[in-house]
Amino acid sequence: MSTIKDVARAARVSIATVSRVVNNDAKVSDKTRASVLKVMADIGYTPNANARALVTQKSSTIGVVIPDLTDPFFASLANGVDQVARQHHMQLLLSTGQISAESELQAINVLIERRCDVMVVHSKKIKAEVLLKLAEKIPGLVLIDRYIAAIAHRCVWLDNEEGGRIAARHLMSLSHQHIAYISSKYEIDDPLTRLKGFTEQLPQQHLTSSPDLIAYEEPNLRGGEIAAQKLLAKGLPFTAIFVYNDAMAIGAISTLEDNGFKVPSDISIIGFDDVLFSRYSRPKLTTLRYPIEQMAKKAALLALQLSKGEVSDEEHKYIPNLVKRESTAIAATTK
Amino acid sequence: MSTIKDVARAARVSIATVSRVVNNDAKVSDKTRASVLKVMADIGYTPNANARALVTQKSSTIGVVIPDLTDPFFASLANGVDQVARQHHMQLLLSTGQISAESELQAINVLIERRCDVMVVHSKKIKAEVLLKLAEKIPGLVLIDRYIAAIAHRCVWLDNEEGGRIAARHLMSLSHQHIAYISSKYEIDDPLTRLKGFTEQLPQQHLTSSPDLIAYEEPNLRGGEIAAQKLLAKGLPFTAIFVYNDAMAIGAISTLEDNGFKVPSDISIIGFDDVLFSRYSRPKLTTLRYPIEQMAKKAALLALQLSKGEVSDEEHKYIPNLVKRESTAIAATTK
DNA sequence: GTGAAAGCGCTAACAG
DNA sequence: CTGTTAGCGCTTTCAC
Numbered sequence A, B: 001m002s003t004i005k006d007v008a009r010a011a012r013v014s015i016a017t018v019s020r021v022v023n024n025d026a027k028v029s030d031k032t033r034a035s036v037l038k039v040m041a042d043i044g045y046t047p048n049a050n051a052r053a054l055v056t057q058k059s060s061t062i063g064v065v066i067p068d069l070t071d072p073f074f075a076s077l078a079n080g081v082d083q084v085a086r087q088h089h090m091q092l093l094l095s096t097g098q099i100s101a102e103s104e105l106q107a108i109n110v111l112i113e114r115r116c117d118v119m120v121v122h123s124k125k126i127k128a129e130v131l132l133k134l135a136e137k138i139p140g141l142v143l144i145d146r147y148i149a150a151i152a153h154r155c156v157w158l159d160n161e162e163g164g165r166i167a168a169r170h171l172m173s174l175s176h177q178h179i180a181y182i183s184s185k186y187e188i189d190d191p192l193t194r195l196k197g198f199t200e201q202l203p204q205q206h207l208t209s210s211p212d213l214i215a216y217e218e219p220n221l222r223g224g225e226i227a228a229q230k231l232l233a234k235g236l237p238f239t240a241i242f243v244y245n246d247a248m249a250i251g252a253i254s255t256l257e258d259n260g261f262k263v264p265s266d267i268s269i270i271g272f273d274d275v276l277f278s279r280y281s282r283p284k285l286t287t288l289r290y291p292i293e294q295m296a297k298k299a300a301l302l303a304l305q306l307s308k309g310e311v312s313d314e315e316h317k318y319i320p321n322l323v324k325r326e327s328t329a330i331a332a333t334t335k
Numbered sequence C: 001g002t003g004a005a006a007g008c009g010c011t012a013a014c015a016g
Numbered sequence D: 001c002t003g004t005t006a007g008c009g010c011t012t013t014c015a016c
Helices: A004-011 A015-022 A030-043 A049-056 A072-087 A101-113 A128-137 A149-154 A160-173 A189-205 A221-234 A246-258 A276-280 A292-307 B004-011 B015-022 B030-043 B049-056 B072-087 B101-113 B128-137 B149-154 B160-173 B189-205 B221-233 B246-258 B276-280 B292-307
Strands: A061-066 A091-096 A118-121 A141-144 A155-158 A179-184 A214-217 A240-243 A268-270 A287-289 A316-318 A321-323 B061-066 B091-096 B118-121 B141-144 B155-158 B179-184 B214-217 B240-243 B268-270 B287-289 B316-318 B321-323
Touching: A004 A015, A004 A030, A015 A030, A049 B049, A061 A072, A061 A101, A061 A292, A072 A091, A072 A276, A072 A292, A072 B072, A072 B091, A091 A101, A091 B072, A101 A118, A101 A128, A118 A292, A128 A141, A128 A149, A141 A149, A141 A292, A149 A155, A155 A292, A160 A189, A160 A240, A160 A268, A160 A287, A160 A321, A179 A189, A179 A221, A179 A246, A214 A221, A221 A240, A221 A246, A221 B276, A240 A246, A246 A268, A246 A276, A246 B276, A276 B221, A276 B246, A292 A316, B004 B015, B004 B030, B015 B030, B061 B072, B061 B101, B061 B292, B072 B091, B072 B276, B072 B292, B091 B101, B101 B118, B101 B128, B118 B292, B128 B141, B128 B149, B141 B149, B141 B292, B149 B155, B155 B292, B160 B189, B160 B240, B160 B268, B160 B287, B160 B321, B179 B189, B179 B221, B179 B246, B214 B221, B221 B240, B221 B246, B240 B246, B246 B268, B246 B276, B292 B316
Parallel strands: A061 A091, A061 A118, A118 A141, A141 A155, A155 A316, A179 A214, A179 A240, A240 A268, B061 B091, B061 B118, B118 B141, B141 B155, B155 B316, B179 B214, B179 B240, B240 B268
Antiparallel strands: A091 B091, A287 A321, B287 B321
């Protein structure tokens, strides 16, 4: 691969001049510029970004830490960041880390090695104090989908508890009295917080929650199927299910229908996230919209600002909103 | 951010020694190693990957060029590459380029600037000769989802024509006589090739294809909806649709059902790709399996080998296979 | 085992 | 406008 020196030699100028035309920076005579440009094209010169990053101390890449790309939720997240990156002529460096503190830390570390100025991190398992230390070290680090009070202005997060409340109110407004919950088996805050908001709303209609009506599985399509089976197997009556996310909701519907239950006439289902797909499921899924792409853009923009030393102490809290579609309806007569 | 010099100074050794322990490379006395390690931990040293890449001339990142992350098909592709990257302790550098020659080229160029040793490129619009030149320049470049004879052993692709044939045979075996085709509006080979295979199979049952029964739209859920509407609007009789991909197929089903048509009893639908979601649509989608993740892994592995100078002249052609689910059935009596 | 020194490709003063 | 030069942080001979 040719270097700046090769170009300089061939164009009979100094490397400084070549550098100038590459960065179309300082004043270079049109003539010189043209001839350098020509040489570059001829020998197929491509500047070395690593060398450039080394001397300028900036990598012009935005790092993203997510668990996994196949989950459409995280794909949307990455996509939001990517859009901002493109807008700013930066690249996306993806670092996937399973849901474990060690793996998440490892993923962040990779980004640091690359001297990512800007990073959007989805971390569920790293302890707050560790994250705090990291945030101190890396000005352009922003947390998404997590809230830590001490760095509230560097968190872009969703009010999960409110989401739970909204779901509860919606289901209760449809006269449901026995509501099950399908939850994620991962030990992270979100499913708990959603359940908390949900449960706390129940007494308003003199309902109570029952731990027996909760099933924990992997937060994906398959997990939803299994969770629904488990719920069914218990033989307890319920007319609605609040499901941790859309993927599980759709999996659950699949199981339910395969077992002869009609959604929503027999059982109502409400999901969470409003991934693209939810609008196309049959029945179309009622869910809580989690504007993750928008949030990811916000996070990327924020990280960009922070990396430049700009600070603001705004909070970036988002509230999910109810998207009523077809998977919820008035409760069937209680069995 | 601290450097190797800081560590050397604090540990009272030379930078060479620090470098050695970082790469836990040569022989360093246990004592020295321990003390260096301690200093590194104390001051929070993280090696600079850019500097390292500069001197070693290798970036330890795998580059991926795809149009877009929100499409689950491409997310799976990226995920496959990511898995290989993780296995080899490398990072994923993502370069998204819309479907245009210029934008794809730009995306590849970014990877070259970063001196990506290894890259998996999904390019539909760059001309073969340009790609050939690029491939010559970059030994670790592999094309996915595209076939160029001159570099056949560096292409990992699917036989789309055969896919079309399989779809046609399946539908004909169910006695369908009037079959529509929902296609992508992008001017790329795939939809054409699939249609070609499909059409060429028709005469076997004395059927002919009709350009009137083809609708072109964006290859996503929304596009499928619109395409189905267009087809319906024509008022021509058909009992089955061969759809360019699963996303469009699901969109089409949505439109069809909203218009009172039952799938598959009124109209059969067969998709293409077998994205995760297809198994959970209602009705469950009959489709052609495109093992993209597996292919992406293969491509990444191949690129890795090539970058090391290992060559083999195997071909990497994949054949889609029919996944029968619920969206196709015996043709309704022709109207 | 360990250190000194050269240099990867580039940018950014500083001269002229 | 253009060239010289000093590093950026690191790896890698080559001595000792």
